[in-house]
Amino acid sequence: MGHPPLEFSDCYLDSxxxxxxxxxxxxxxxxxxxFIKDVIKDGNALISAMRSKWKASMDEPFP
Known part of the structure; x- marks a missing residue:
């Protein structure tokens, strides 16, 4: 989707x-x-889930 061009020389007319x-x-x-805020929120949720998964795997005893 293209936007109509902004002619800043026309801004003083305030048409x-x-x-x-x-x-x-x-x-x-x-x-x-x-969209950027949603990406940041989703990224933070992913990082949190990865940390939880990593922490859970560190608490498991080794065979």
């Missing part, structure tokens, strides 16, 4: 078209931010 194009970028940044 409805410029605001609409800017809104597209803001929405994409919000989605990206949420």
């Amino acid at each position: 409805p078209d410029f605001r609409e194009r800017l809104k597209c970028y803001e929405l994409e940044l919000e989605r990206t931010n949420k």
Whole structure:
């Protein structure tokens, strides 16, 4: 999905078209931010599970 180009020379006009194009970028940044937060949360959960598994394996007696 491509975004309409932002012409920063148009920002001083503050036209409805410029605001609409800017809104597209803001929405994409919000989605990206949420995705990154979810990746971090999932990564932390994975690390926690791996630590628990490693700890459990260290508590088992050796044969």
